[in-house]
Amino acid sequence: MSDVSFVRTEMLPEQAPPASEVGIVGWIRHNLFSGWFNSILTVLSLYAIWYVLSGVLPWTFQSVWNANSLNECREIMIATWGSTHGHACWAVINDRWLQLLFGFYPSHLYWRPILALILLLVALAPVLYSDRVPTKMLIVTALYPFLMPFLMWGGTIWGPIAAALGFVVGWGVYTIVSKQLSGLFGIVLGIAASIIWWLVLSSYFVGALDSILPIGIEAVQSRQFGGFMLAILLGVVAIGVSLPIGIVLALGRQSDLLIVKYLCVGFIEFIRGVPLITLLFVASLLLNLFLPPGTNFDIILRVMIMMTLFSAAYMAEVIRGGLAALPRGQYEGADSLGLNYWQAQRLIIMPQALKISIPGIVSTFIGIFKDTTLVSIIGLFDVIGLASAIRADTAWNGIYWELFAFIAALFFVVCFSMSRYSMYLERKLQTGHR
Amino acid sequence: MTTLTDPPKEQFRLSMLLYDTRYRSATIQVIALIGFMLLAAWIISNTIQNLEGLGKPVEFGFFGEPASYDINQRLLEYTSRDSHLRAAFIGLLNTLVVAVLGCITATIVGVFVGVLRLSNNWLVARIMTVYVEMFRNVPVLLWIVLAMAILIESLPAPRAFRGEDATASMNFFDTVAVTNRGVYIPEFLFSRSLGDIHLFGTSSIRFDISLDLIAFLIVLGGSIFAMRKVSAWAAATQESTGDRPKIWHIQLGILFVPMIILLVALGFHLGYPELKGFNFKGGTHMRNSLIALWLALSLYTAAFIAEIVRAGILAISKGQTEAASALGLRPGRTMRLVILPQALRVIIPPMISNYLNLTKNSSLAIAVGYMDITGTLGGITMNQTGRELECVLLLMLVYLTISLSISAVMNWYNNRVKLVER
Structure with missing residues (x-):
């Protein structure tokens, strides 16, 4: 009856959570001041950020952009702010940025490396964003390896065409022979025909056509290459060529064929055991000794070869990790479907193994791109070499922060975008359910 | 009546080297090995020819000649005559x-x-x-x-x-000098030093080991050994009685007391860098x-x-x-x-x-x-x-x-x- 105490018959309206738990205040409480230790850390971090920014921001923005030497820079600083301390002299970048980017490449030909870079992006687009870019664009990708050297080094147009024709010749021989005899002979004879074409016939072909129809653009010597352009050139070649070589080496290392396996293991462990700088010494000093007397080929080409071998060994280990991470059942499944070795690798093993090893592959790419700076030690004028040259110049003697900040920013942009792309790719290819 | 017949004897044909999986792997390996050896031989013969052309046969005799350059940062004694x-x-x-x-x-x-x-x-x-x-x-x-x-x-x-x-001063209570010629830090000195042992006589890899360092390492090793014994004893006590005795102060004592005694006995002191003339003297120069x-x-x-x-x-x-x-x-x-x-x-x-x-x-x-x-x-x-x-x-x-x-x-x-x- 009425000895039941009061019972509420209707629901109370929901109350808003306390102001200290939600919104910005709640976030700050949880993430910055959740305890005395955290509060101390936050205060220390705020102090560190203030300390760095109060130095860097005025230095960056209260700066001199137009001057011809460091002394002139300092005079302007004193005239404007009363002291030289805490002000950047970006005039050195304003003065030398073209050199830092292109080295000693002839300035009226700058359009060629720029065009090569744009074409590189066009060629990469169908590979990197295969779901958004039409597949037909792959034609550019296939042509790029022949177009790029032509644009960079110039010379006759028949050289790259002859190099491309080598593939056509090999393919032609393969199709004819494999119809007449067997596929295996077709492959062997096709490869042999290509090699003969490249080593023997192509020089006559180029010589003959060049004398009849001299089409070409101004040639540029290798020693004029330099700057950030050289880093991109070496990086692109080493990255592009080392991936297939790395896959082959990784397969060789996992192979049942003992001799092949130990050859691959020996190569990989040797390359990984020595610093890149010793391999660059080999490129600059010894590679000519290893070839028939009288052979003398381009220093940039030699460096490219050694850097490619270097990154291929690292790539092989990364891909081997991916292969080892695949469950045994995948190999057995491929066998039970009756696929032969190459079919199994192409259709079942490699797509999965490469997907697993994307982070490792991209960090190898980033590593080799950063390592292109080592060529400054063997006397090529890449960005670091040019920076030393600029610092040795009497006009700019004593400058360092501005130069190295600029160079570091160049590398940071490229490497950071590569690592972001790899994260995007991982997410895109993610098929498991987390 | 049926008679058992042997299956037709398979004759070895050359093409089986390529198409029979039993032989194919051997073929590939032999080809790989021959290819590798040919490549190696080609490189070696090229190198020998090239070096002959340059008049520089491979030999390591130059290692004995005086280097005649200086190495300014070093652990061991070295002169340009070495x-x-x-x-x-x-x-x-x-x-x-x-x-x-x-x-x-x-x-x-x-x-x-x-x-x-x-x-x-x-x-x-x-x-x-x-x-x-x-x-x-x-x-x-x-x-x-x-x-x-x-x-x-x-x-x-x-x-x-x-x-x-002076526009600059030394850091850490005047013990460390940070200059544009390097950093000078205090060095360890022993006034009653035990001396050095000279190893490998006068050969190129000769080096001296300070007996003070050896003594220090021996004492340290002994202390660590004793500490492990103590902690084993603590573990055994815990096993038998269920109570783990407090040992951290014993451990600290075992670690530091012999070490300090040894350092005092050897007359350990620090050598500080000092400004003399145009440069710092004393201390270790990094x-x-x-x-x-x-x-x-x-x-x-x-x-x-x-x-x-x-x-x-x-x-x-x-x-x-x-x-x-x-x-x-x-x-x-x-x-x-x-x-x-x-x-x-x-x-x-x-x-x-x-x-x-x-x-x-x-x-x-x-x-x-x-x-x-x-x-x-x-x-x-x-x-x-x-x-x-x-x-x-x-x-x-x-x-x-x-x-x-x-x-x-x-x-x-x-x-x-x-x-x-x-």
Whole structure:
């Protein structure tokens, strides 16, 4: 009856959570001041950020952009702010940025490396964003390896065409022979025909056509290459060529064929055991000794070869990790479907193994791109070499922060975008359910 | 009536070498081996021809000749009259010095940063992310050259320390002088020293070991042995009675008392650097090249180690911590007995390969003029003697030996901690 105490018959309206738990205040409480230790850390971090920014921001923005030497820079600083301390002299970048980017490449030909870079992006687009870019664009990708050297080094147009024709010749021989005899002979004879074409016939072909129809653009010597352009050139070649070589080496290392396996293991462990700088010494000093007397080929080409071998060994280990991470059942499944070795690798093993090893592959790419700076030690004028040259110049003697900040920013942009792309790719290819 | 007949005897045909899977692998291997040997023979014969053309047969006699260049940062005594082999040995020691220093610093900084990147504090985690991304995405050579430039250009010259109106002063209670010619730190001196032992007589790898150091190491070893005995005794007491005796003060005593007694007995004191004339005298002089290389290599590698540590800690599932608390382990013991042994299994192999990278990257010393093995054997010795082939091959062999021995240690460790699976 009425000895039941009061019972509420209707629901109370929901109350808003306390102001200290939600919104910005709640976030700050949880993430910055959740305890005395955290509060101390936050205060220390705020102090560190203030300390760095109060130095860097005025230095960056209260700066001199137009001057011809460091002394002139300092005079302007004193005239404007009363002291030289805490002000950047970006005039050195304003003065030398073209050199830092292109080295000693002839300035009226700058359009060629720029065009090569744009074409590189066009060629990469169908590979990197295969779901958004039409597949037909792959034609550019296939042509790029022949177009790029032509644009960079110039010379006759028949050289790259002859190099491309080598593939056509090999393919032609393969199709004819494999119809007449067997596929295996077709492959062997096709490869042999290509090699003969490249080593023997192509020089006559180029010589003959060049004398009849001299089409070409101004040639540029290798020693004029330099700057950030050289880093991109070496990086692109080493990255592009080392991936297939790395896959082959990784397969060789996992192979049942003992001799092949130990050859691959020996190569990989040797390359990984020595610093890149010793391999660059080999490129600059010894590679000519290893070839028939009288052979003398381009220093940039030699460096490219050694850097490619270097990154291929690292790539092989990364891909081997991916292969080892695949469950045994995948190999057995491929066998039970009756696929032969190459079919199994192409259709079942490699797509999965490469997907697993994307982070490792991209960090190898980033590593080799950063390592292109080592060529400054063997006397090529890449960005670091040019920076030393600029610092040795009497006009700019004593400058360092501005130069190295600029160079570091160049590398940071490229490497950071590569690592972001790899994260995007991982997410895109993610098929498991987390 | 049927008769059993043998199956037709298969005759060996040449094409079976290619099409029969039983023989094909052998064929491929033989072809690979022949190809490899042909390539090697081709390269060797080319090299011999080329070297004959240059009039430089392969020989290593030049190693005995006087090096006639100076090495300013060194552990052992060396003069420019010493041989090239001695110079290479000094260089090798320099490589090891910077590698060991770098590995220690990189580990400390890397673990610190890696743990802070997982901090609940949003701001700290972000700052550490900025550090890691900044160092990982910029070439190490740039950091080395930049560190060298900062040291040379921005630090005070020794003469700034002089006079009444000195513009610079020494740090840490006047014990450390940071100048643009390098850093001078106090050195360890013994007034009642036991002397040195001279090893390997007068050969190129001769070196002296201080008996004081040996005595110190013996005492340290003895202390550690005694500490283990004490903790074994504590464990046995705990097994039998259930109570764990307090031993930490005994442990500290065992560790420090004999050490202090020994140091006092040997008359240990510090030798401080002092400004004399135009330069500092006394103390240990660390050249800019060493400091730049050490700083840049350790900060660069620390960024990688931080990522490894972070991944290692994240790899241990939360259930492990919860299970440990369910068993009644306190947080400290949970960390020591449950989390660390599992996290270390994930962390250590990539960590060692980063140590290896640091050691190989120390060859960039040549960019700042630090005389490591690349600077001596692959630098001045090679340029002076013109023996590129011998020097580069030997240089590779040295690095290969270091790398392979570290890999061997890593494999041994991996096998030891490998999870035994069914």
